[in-house]
Amino acid sequence: MxxxxxxxxxxxxxxxxxxxxxxxxxxVGVHGQEGNGCGHTVLGTESGTLASQNYPGTYPSNTWCKWRLRVPEGRTLRLLFGDFDIESSPGCSNGSLVITDKNGKSSLGPVCGKLDASQKNVTFKSNEVTISFKSGPHRSGRGFLLSYATDQYPxxxxxxxxxxxxxxxxxxxxxxxxxxxxxxxxxxxxxxxxxxxxxxxxxxxxxxxxxxxxxxxxxxxxxxxxxxxxxxxxxxxxxxxxxxxxxxxxxxxxxxxxx
CATH class of the missing domain: 2.170.130 (Ferric Hydroxamate Uptake Protein; Chain A, domain 1)
Incomplete structure (x- = not known):
C-alpha cells in the first residue's frame, strides 16, 4: 500500500x-488479526497499538488471538509494552504471550507474569513478527497493551x-x-x-x-x-x-x- x-x-x-x-x-494500511481473544487493535504500516480483550479489565479465560505486524521492507520493528500483566504459572500454562519471526521461529516467550522495565522495550532485526496470546482456564491479570513502530522512531x-x-x-x-x-x-x-x-x-x-x-x-x-x-x-x-x-x-x- x-x-x-x-x-x-x-x-x-x-x-x-x-x-x-x-x-x-x-x-497507514490495516493488516489482519484472528482469534476470539483480540482486544483494541489499530495496525498500520508505520506504527500501531494492540491489546488483549477487555484491557485494562481482566481478560476472559480460554481465548486466543494472533496479530501479524509488518512494516515495509528495509525497515525493522520496535515494540513497546505499555503494560503487561498475565497470570504467572509454571510453564505459563494458564496464559502466555509469544512473539515469532516471519519464519515461525520464537523471538520472545512464552512469557507470563510481569515484565521489568528492560523487557518492555524490544527490537527485532525483521520487518515482520507474529504476536500470539492465549489464556487458560484460570484468569488473573489485565493482559497487555503493546505499541510498535519502525526503527525510524527510537x-x-x-x-x-x-x-x-x-x-x-x-x-x-x-x-x-x-x-x-x-x-x-x-x-x-x-x-x-x-x-x-x-x-x-x-x-x-x-x-x-x-x-x-x-x-x-x-x-x-x-x-x-x-x-x-x-x-x-x-x-x-x-x-x-x-x-x-x-x-x-x-x-x-x-x-x-x-x-
Missing part, C-alpha cells in the same frame, strides 16, 4: 504557554505515558497510531491546554491535531501558568470555574493529509 507524507502548518491557538506539539505522519512512547512521566521541560517523542480509545484521562481542551497528568498521545488526538489512524512525532514544551476564572482541567469540555496554578499543555501542529 502506498504511503504519502505531507506537512501542512496549522497552529492551534492557546491562551497559555505550555506544550507545543509537532506531528509528521504518514497514512523515541516511541506508549499510549499510557503522561506529561508528568517526564522531567525535562522539552522532549521529543513518537506517538503510535491507535491511542484514542485506550483508557487514559484527557484533562483540558485545545484552547486552554491540557493538564500534565493527561496521557500525551490521546490528548493530541483530542486537540484535533492528530488522527487516531496516524502516528506522529511530538515535540513538547512543558511549563506552568496561572488561571483565573477559566475552564478547569477536567475531562473534555467542562465549564466550571476555578483559580489555581497548574502545569498545562497546548498544541501547535503540522497536520498530515493523505490520498
Amino acid at each position: 502506498l504511503a504519502k507524507c505531507e506537512n501542512i502548518r496549522d497552529a492551534v491557538k492557546s491562551l497559555i504557554a505550555g506544550f507545543w506539539i509537532t506531528f509528521s505522519v504518514c497514512s 523515541d516511541l512512547i506508549s499510549c499510557l505515558q503522561r506529561g508528568s512521566h517526564f522531567s525535562s521541560q522539552y522532549l521529543s517523542v513518537y506517538c503510535p497510531a491507535g491511542c484514542k480509545n485506550v483508557t487514559g484521562d484527557v484533562w483540558g481542551n485545545s484552547e486552554q491546554g491540557y493538564r500534565d497528568t493527561s496521557v500525551l498521545c490521546k490528548s493530541a488526538v483530542h486537540a484535533g491535531v492528530a488522527s487516531d489512524s496516524l502516528g506522529g512525532r511530538v515535540a513538547v514544551n512543558r511549563g506552568r501558568s496561572l488561571y483565573t476564572a477559566m475552564s478547569p482541567p477536567l475531562p473534555m469540555e467542562s465549564s466550571q470555574k476555578w483559580d489555581h496554578y497548574l502545569r498545562r499543555s497546548c498544541f501547535s501542529a503540522k497536520n498530515a493529509t493523505t490520498s
